[in-house]
Amino acid sequence: MATAPLIPAYDFVVPPATGLSLQSISHLSWIFIAVTPENYAQALEFIPQTFGLFNFLVEASSLPSDGAQIKELLNAGASKVITSLEQLKLLRDPKFQINEDRLILAIARGKNTREDFENAIRDTSLGVFVPDVADVAFVHGWLEQYGTENRPSVFISFESTPTIEEAFELMKVNASLIIDSKDLTVDSAKEKGFLSVGEIYASGLKSDRSDGLFTTLVVDEQGVALGLVYSSKESIKESLKTGSGVYQSRKRGLWYKGATSGATQELVRIDIDCDGDCLRFTVRQKGKGFCHLETRTCFGESTGLGALQATLTSRFASAPEGSYTARLFKDPALLKAKIMEEAEELCEAKTKDDVAWEAADLLYFAFTKCVSAGVTLADVERNLDAKSLKVVRRKGDAKEKWTNGTKAQTAAAPIPPPDSAQKDTNGRIEMKRYFASEISSGELDGILKRPSQKSSDTIMGIVNPIIKAVKEDGDKALLGYTQKFDRCPDLKSTVLRAPYAESLMTLTPEVKAAIDLSYENILKFHAAQKEAKPLEVETMPGVRCSRFARPIERVGLYIPGGTAVLPSTALMLGVPALVAGCKTIVFASPPRPDGSITPEIVYIAHKVGAEAIVLAGGAQAVAALAYGTESVPKVDKILGPGNQFVTAAKMVVSNDTGATVSIDMPAGPSEVLVIADKTANPAFVASDLLSQAEHGVDSQVVLIAVDLSADQLQAIDDELHAQAMALPRVDIVRGAIDHSVTVVVDSVEKAFEVSNLYAPEHLILQIADAKACVEKVQNAGSVFIGQWTPESVGDYSAGVNHSLPTYGYAKQYSGVNLATYVKHITSSELSAEGLRNLGSAVMDLAAVEGLDAHRMAVKIRLDHMTKAA
Structure with a gap:
């Protein structure tokens, strides 16, 4: 859920006499309220009463640390809640069933040191709240140095009202500003001494257009696009001031929508997209429609539920006497009977077409009921949104009259957290079944979609600070992260070097024999992939081209730990590296809680000649291999599967020219x-x-x-x-x-x-x-x-190798093989005859491209041959 660059703080207990009204605040989408033990009960009333007007950013770090009241605030409709570190750690317990994306970590008041910021970023990828900032320049400098892209959101409140210049500076580094609503205005010409909402809001936007305008999508309350327009700082200010749709015409200046046609717009809210370069105006369109052709949208007439609502609303006002719709409006008993009849037919429908048909009938009668009661589609969607934010849910059993008079006996069970493996510890384990003949190709794509992964922003918000810390602080950061994430606080060193002590390789005879057998088979298969000799081709008389293989000198092999120990991965990565002739082989694998590594991995490291084993996992291990530390050798290529954080870290370092490291492939779950x-x-x-x-x-x-x-x-x-x-x-x-x-x-x-x-x-x-x-x-x-x-x-x-492309990457990538560990170098060798045969073509093409030095390098040699002759 994208937040806004400016979030007004509002005192819901004693509403301010000056500044922004609640209506003006609602145009900005977000509102900030501070909840304390004293006003907690009032907050639980205020949030549901005004839900739909705002997205709520709730500061709750002063509430009891048991998490119960924060859960209630989320349940009441708070979009995001700001917590203390102690609260955050507790709320991460699965028993609370809370989506972490709805939590933000507060830096303790009075702590604004660089170390505080760094620690907060490391502790959460969910956003950071910096309260009561006094030194704006310091915070600006920290954010500028930390970077504005791919980091957690940063929300800032102020010790005293900032100047407009300070607000602009913080906007430039992608901070979301929390400013007291009593200090803000939408009409700076009339209310002197207040900060202009439009000025601040517009300063958070970016434009790559030469005229500086911002692309603006105008939609209705259902999100249906009415048309595409442009906005400027002045039009945004005017729209917020008037509470209507005001845009920037590229020909006529400020465009007050509907001023001449009567098709005016009531502003509902303004949103900024994730990149800050596009606006969305949500409006209530009046008159015949948005388009100059007098259609509701610039893309033609509305369809679907929006069109149904418009039709029913029109019929409610002036349905022809005797029409079926008029009869439904005037006969509540008939309408009730039709709703129940269509609901029953929907329940009994079996095929895809029948379900769609009956659902359409039910929606028609349901919306007839809504319109007759003055309920809009936006009201329904607002209730759906409110229900989606619920943390505590009802049991969900049907009422007795819908269960043949028998009260359902299903025991109440808590709703499990998303992606939990323990959704039902006793129920039948069974895959969902679909018939290809009954579904469309689009539906098939959806059915085959892999399990959702965390958003790239969330992943990168965690991974980037780790990589940065290891890159800058080396062994110190690597050890700290390993102690923290792998839960081995007594670990003193993250590197185990060859030769490895026999005591670290104690295996049962059966396991040792299994490893040796597998080692031999993997070695045979990969050795057979060696190129017998360099490729040589004479492309024309006197022109010989060749290609020959050389091993990548230094490779880092990542062996996951996690829920299973994987010595097989050590074999699959280590044996081809040995066969290819890589000079330096480094393993990396998470240690056990006592700081040791599994003996199987040590034994395989010994067999393949690995120089060292890095006792670390995750993004920190990838960073150590990519950049090197005081004790970890830098490598040229990183291979091996891992979780989402490992994969993201591999992608980051492979794209960093300062690392000069490549990777085998992206990898996901098996x-x-x-x-x-x-x-x-x-x-x-x-x-x-x-x-x-x-x-x-x-x-x-x-x-x-x-x-x-x-x-x-x-x-x-x-x-x-x-x-x-x-x-x-x-x-x-x-x-x-x-x-x-x-x-x-x-x-x-x-x-x-x-x-x-x-x-x-x-x-x-x-x-x-x-x-x-x-x-x-x-x-x-x-x-x-x-x-x-x-x-x-x-x-x-x-x-064969088991390190393979996942998540659909088999369309582009091969699994690990001998070629993964080598690079190919080409060579050319020309005789005098060859240059004579080739020279004119080279010179002609160089001339076409305007690269005269290329042409002269050939011409000089050809001239030399002519003189010598």
Whole structure:
């Protein structure tokens, strides 16, 4: 939810006699209120009463630290609540069921040191509130140095009213200003000594237009676009002053919408987009419409619910006597009966078309009821918005008269937090099922969408400060983050160097033999990928071109820790590095709470000749490998999978020219797609699906069922549930299966069409004549052919690499292979004859491009040959 550059602070207990009215504040979208133990009860009344006028930014850091009252404020409709660090830590407990995006961390009053700011940014990615700022220049300098992009939002209030110049300076560094409403005005010509809302608001905007105007989208209260216009600082000020739609005509100056046509606009609010370069005016359009052609919008007449509301409102005022709509308005009993009739028909509808048809009927009668009661679509949407902000929800059972007179016996259960793996610890584990013949291609895209990840702004807000700290403070920052995030406070050093003590590699004979076997197979497969000799081609007489491979000298291999120890990843990354001949191999992996590393990883590091093991994970490990520290060698390429923070950090450092480091590929949560036909064993199919579902709650598994009957589909579902319930990681499986799907198709061709669209990390073919079907594979990380090839063999011991592209990147990337660890260098060698054959073409092309030195480099040599002859 984007916030505004200016947020008026309002005293809801003793409303101020001067300054902005509540109506004027509502035009700015956001309002700031400070809630204390003394006014808490009044706040719980004020927020619901004025909900819909504002988005509420509530300062609550002085409330009790148990979190109960903050939860109530959120439940009442507060958009974002400012908390203390102690409150924030408590509210992150899953039992509170609070979306962290609705929380902001307050820096304690009186603390404005650079260290306070840095610590606050590290503690939360959700925004920082800096109260009672006295030294504006200091805060401006800190924000300017910290950077204005990809950082948490910063909200600032002031010890005393700032000057307009101070407000402008802070706007330039993307701060959101909280200024007392009694010090603000929308009419600075009339009210001297007050700060102009329009001046401050407009200063937070950017324009890349030569005329300095701001692109402005005008919408109604349902968000339907009425038209596109332009705004200027003056038109914004005038719109806020008059409470109407005022814009900047590029030909005629200020344009008071409807001044001559009568199609005026009542201003509801102004919003700024995420980049600060586009405005959205929400208005109540009067008259015939926005467009000069007398249509409601510049894109033609309205459609959908907005059009329905307009039609019903018109009919309510002047419906022809005897019309059906007039009869509904005049006969409440008939209207009630139709609503109940259509609701029943909707409940009984089965097909997609029938559900859509019956829902449309129900909406028609429901909106007839709304219009007859003076309720608008905006009123309905306002209530939906209010319900969406609820933290505490009702039990949700149906009333007895709708359950055949039997009171529902379902026990009340708390609503789990988003993406929780423990949504139902006893219920059936089952994938959602869809039939490709019954859904559109667009719906199929939505069904196959991967589990949502945190927003890039949220991720980057956490990752960037970590990278910056490690880059600047080296070992000190790396150790601090490792102690904090990996919960090993006694760790003294983050680097373990070769040679590794035998005591660190104590393994059972069985595990050691398994690693050795896997090592040999992976080595054989990757050694076979070596280029036998350089490529050499004579492109024309006397012109020889070649390409030869050289290993990347220094590689950093990231081995995740997290919910599972992954020595297999150490093998998959380390063995190809050894085969390629990389001179320096560095492992990085999160330590255990006692500060040690798993013996399997140490043993593999020893086998592949890794110079060091960095005992760290996350963005801090990536940064240490990218930039180097006092004890961590800098590398040239970073490889290995990880969570969203690892992936984001890899992307950041690879784009930093100061790091000069590359990465293998973007990576996301693990995934598998299984294509199964009537020949597939249900137990095998279920086991392959579960082998990826157990990786993490953000993993996804997909089954493409080729022409399976209901009984065959049920057999797979039964196996999935039975096998899952026997797994020790069943709670993680539940989370993954919750966003996993079965898609039933009618042919093998359609199955591969869906698979190639999804581009899975792992593709398993449990179909007749599976090997012959491999030619149909266009997008996949690795393919597992036939019923005797579970994905597990590729993860560990077959020889292929398991570090593969996920999240659809198999459309662009290969999995890790020997080529990942080498770079190719080309060479050219020309004889005198070759230069004579090639020279004129080179000179002609250089002349076309205007690069005369290029042309002369050839001409001088050709002239020399002529003289020598």
